[in-house]
Structures are given as C-alpha cells and as structure tokens.
Amino acid sequence: YGMWVSIHDRDDAAFKRESMALIHSVTMPRLREFFVDCKPHLGSYLVKVPNPKSFTFPHQDWTFVDNEKMDDLCSLTVWITLTDVDVEGGTLGFIKGSPTFFPNAVGSPSPAITTITRGHEPLLFEYLSYQSVKAGDALAFNNKTIHAAMPNSTTQQRVALGIGMTPTEAVLYHYFLKPGTTNRLLKLRVEDEFFMHYSNQGLFQLYQEGKVPGYCTVEDELDYSFKPLSAAEISQLCESHGSVRNGRPVTLRA
Numbered sequence: 001y002g003m004w005v006s007i008h009d010r011d012d013a014a015f016k017r018e019s020m021a022l023i024h025s026v027t028m029p030r031l032r033e034f035f036v037d038c039k040p041h042l043g044s045y046l047v048k049v050p051n052p053k054s055f056t057f058p059h060q061d062w063t064f065v066d067n068e069k070m071d072d073l074c075s076l077t078v079w080i081t082l083t084d085v086d087v088e089g090g091t092l093g094f095i096k097g098s099p100t101f102f103p104n105a106v107g108s109p110s111p112a113i114t115t116i117t118r119g120h121e122p123l124l125f126e127y128l129s130y131q132s133v134k135a136g137d138a139l140a141f142n143n144k145t146i147h148a149a150m151p152n153s154t155t156q157q158r159v160a161l162g163i164g165m166t167p168t169e170a171v172l173y174h175y176f177l178k179p180g181t182t183n184r185l186l187k188l189r190v191e192d193e194f195f196m197h198y199s200n201q202g203l204f205q206l207y208q209e210g211k212v213p214g215y216c217t218v219e220d221e222l223d224y225s226f227k228p229l230s231a232a233e234i235s236q237l238c239e240s241h242g243s244v245r246n247g248r249p250v251t252l253r254a
Contacts, residue, residue, distance in 0.1 A: 002048060002049055002051035002053065002054020002151065002152065003046065003047070003048050003049075003054065003056070004045070004046075004047040004049070005044055005045070005046055005047075005162075006019050006044045006045040006046075007019075007020070007042065007043070007044035007195065007196075007199070008044070008199035008200070008201070009199075013196045013197060016196050017196060019043070019044070019045065020042070020043035020044070021043075023043035023044070023045075023161055023163065024040050024043050024163070027040075027043075027078075027080065027161065027163060028040055031078060031138075031163070031165070034140075035076075035140075035165065037167055037168040037169070038165045038166070038167060038168060039165065039166060039167075039168045039170075040163055040164060040165050041064060041164045041165070041166060041172055041192065041195065042162065042163060042164030042195055043161065043162070043163050043164075044161070044162045044163075045159065045160075045161060045162075046079075046159075046160045046161065046162045047157055047158065047159050047160075048090045048149070048152045048157065048158040048160075049152060049157050049158075050152050050153070050154060050155055050156070050157070051151055051152060052151050052153055053151060054090070054151040054152060055148070055149070055150065055151055055250070055252060056090070056148050056149035056150075057117075057121045057148055057252070058095070058117050058120070058121050058124035058125060058128070058146050058147070058148040059115065059117055059146065059147070059148065060098075060106045060115070060116070060117065060143065060144050060145065060146055060147075061077055061106065061143040061144075061145075061147075062106050062107060062108060062143060062174065062175070063075055063105055063106045063107075063143045063144060063173070063175065064143065064164060064166055064170075064172055064173060064174065065166055065167075065170045065171070065172070065173060066170075066171065066173055067103075067104075067105035067173075067175070067187075070144075073166065073167050073170045074099075074142050074143070074144075074166075075142075075143045075164065075165070075166045075170075076140055076141065076142060076143065076164070076165045076166070077140070077141055077143055077162060077163070077164060077165075078138055078139070078140045078161075078162070078163040078164075078165060079092060079138065079139045079140075079141075079160055079161070079162055079163075080136070080137070080138045080139075080160060080161040080163070081133045081134075081135060081136070081137055081158070081159075081160045082135055082136075082159045082160060082161070083135050083156065083157075083158060083159055084133070084134050084135055085132070085133050085158055085160075086130075086132040087130045087132070087150055087248075088150070088152075088153045088154055089152055089153075089154045089156070089158050090149045090150060090151065090152040090158045091130055091131055091132060091133055091149065091158075092130070092131060092139055092147050092148070092149050093125075093128030093129060093130040093131070093147060093148055093149065093150075093246075094128060094129055094131070094141060094145055094146070094147050095124060095127055095128060095129075095145070095146040095147070095238055095241075095243055096129060096238070096241045096242045096243045097237075097240075097241025097242065097243075098144065098145050098146040098237075098241070099142040099144035099145050100144075100241075101116070101144075101146070101237050101241075102116050102144070102226075104116070104224065104226060105175040105185060105187075105222070105224075106143065106144060106175070107174065107175030107176055107177060107185055107224075108174070108175070108176055108177065108200055108203045108204075109176070109177065109200050109201075109203035109204035109206075109207050110200055110204070111204075112177055112182070112204060112207050112208075113177045113182075113224075114182065114224075116226070116229070117146060119228075120229075120231065120234050121148075121252055122249070122250055122251070122252055123231055123234055123235065124146060124148065124234070124238075125148060125248065125249070125250045125252075126245045126246060126248065126249055126250075127235075127238040127239075127243040127244070127245060127246065128147075128148055128243075128246060128248075129243065129246070130150075130246070143164075150248075150250070171189060172189070172190050172191075172192070172194075173187060173188060173189055173190065173219075174188045174190045174194065174216065175187060175188070175222075176188055176203065176207075176212070176213065177207060177224070178221065179206070179207050179208075179209075179210040179211060179212065180210060183223065183224050183225045184221055184222070184223065184224060185221070185222045185223075185224040186212065186218050186220075186221055186222075187218070187219045187220040187221070187222060188212075188213070188216040188217065188218060188219065189216060189217045189219045190215060190216040191215045191216065193215045194213065194214075194215040194216055197213075197214070197215060198213050198215075
C-alpha cells in the first residue's frame with residue numbers, strides 16, 4: 001500500500017532488534033535533551049514510496065500505557081524525517097485536541113476492532129493541520145492524536161523514523177480485542193519481545209484463530225462498546241478544539 005515499515009514487514013526478529021538498537025543509539029541521546037525520564041519501546045524505519053494512491057488514513061496509534069492512568073502517563077510517537085517533506089511528499093497532518101476526544105484505549109487488531117475514526121476518514125482529512133518538515137526535524141505526539149498523511153506524489157522516497165516512548169516508570173500495555181467478541185478488550189501486560197513478534201497482521205491472524213498472543217500476561221478484561229458518532233458530531237469536536245477545514249478534500253476508493 002505504498003509503505004514499508006521495518007518492524008512489521010520483515011519476519012526476522014534479529015533484524016528487528018538490530019535496526020531498533022541502531023535507531024535508539026542514534027536518536028535517544030538527543031531526545032533525552034527534550035524529554036525527562038523517558039524510555040523507548042519501538043523503533044522503526046518508515047518508508048513511503050512514490051504512489052498516488054498511498055493514503056495513510058486518519059487513525060490513532062496503539063496506546064502503550066495503562067489507559068486508566070493516561071492523565072498521569074502517556075505514550076508518544078516521535079516521527080523523525082530524514083528528508084525534507086511537505087504535504088505532497090507525505091508529511092503528517094494532525095487533528096488538534098484529538099487526544100482528548102475519546103476516553104477509550106486504542107488497541108488491535110484492525111480491521112476486527114471498531115475504531116472511532118472508521119467511516120469518517122474523508123471528513124477527518126479535511127480538518128488535518130499539516131506540518132512541513134526539514135531533514136532531521138522531529139514531530140512528537142500523543143498516541144491518541146488522530147493523524148494521517150496524503151500520498152507521496154513526488155519522485156523520491158519519504159524516509160522517516162518512528163520511535164515509541166513512555167515514561168521510564170511506566171509498565172508497557174497492549175489492548176487486544178478478545179477473540180470471539182467485538183466488544184471486549186484484553187488488557188495485556190507485555191514484554192519488550194512482544195513487539196518483535198507481532199504486527200497488526202499477525203495479531204489479526206491470532207484473533208481469527210481464537211488465540212491470545214504470547215510474550216504477555218492477561219491482566220484484565222474490559223468492555224469496549226461505544227456509541228458511534230455522526231459526521232456532524234465529528235465536525236463539532238474538531239472545530240471546538242480549533243481545527244478548520246484545510247481546503248484539501250479527498251476521495252478515497254478501495
């Protein structure tokens with residue numbers, strides 16, 4: 001779909017560990033100048049190739065800390081571009097205030113799990129604020145931030161790094177849709193090795209097989225039911241937090 005993600009797109013745990021260690025060794029000394037008492041848990045190359053159809057749909061990233069403690073702890077994505085990127089090259093766009101829109105945990109696997117943004121992608125694209133960036137710039141955002149990107153319509157690959165960070169004292173969690181259900185989440189206390197072995201695709205396969213992933217402990221089971229929002233309600237949320245329509249309507253086709 002126009003994207004290559006090193007932590008997901010190669011079934012080689014040793015390669016994933018090596019590339020993640022390299023990314024952390026280069027970036028964390030600098031990031032610790034800006035973030036106090038933080039630790040990384042992910043590190044991946046994100047390459048978006050030239051492709052006029054390679055939309056990155058509006059979504060929230062998985063949350064990696066206890067959702068009940070999000071007022072005190074948060075998990076971040078730090079996105080560092082290695083090339084100059086604008087909207088046409090696939091830079092990220094964000095919905096203002098969106099980490100506060102919904103109280104739910106953000107879990108896996110897609111497409112089995114219902115998400116707040118599903119069905120509203122064209123509308124959300126119209127409210128994105130895009131950030132043009134220079135090589136070496138970093139964008140840091142709460143995992144609950146709704147974000148997306150336009151296709152890379154240039155002739156050059158968009159090469160970036162994605163780094164997951166949490167407070168040093170935070171326990172790592174992942175929320176996984178309970179197999180056989182559509183409205184129950186398993187709260188998994190995960191080991192670092194969890195992310196070396198499971199991508200969304202792998203987790204979706206486990207869900208279909210009625211299995212729970214390894215490298216974790218099931219700590220709780222939570223209700224995951226919510227009332228879907230209308231387009232008018234989504235627009236009201238965006239506008240009440242300062243977002244305005246950007247004049248870039250998109251047409252998304254399967």
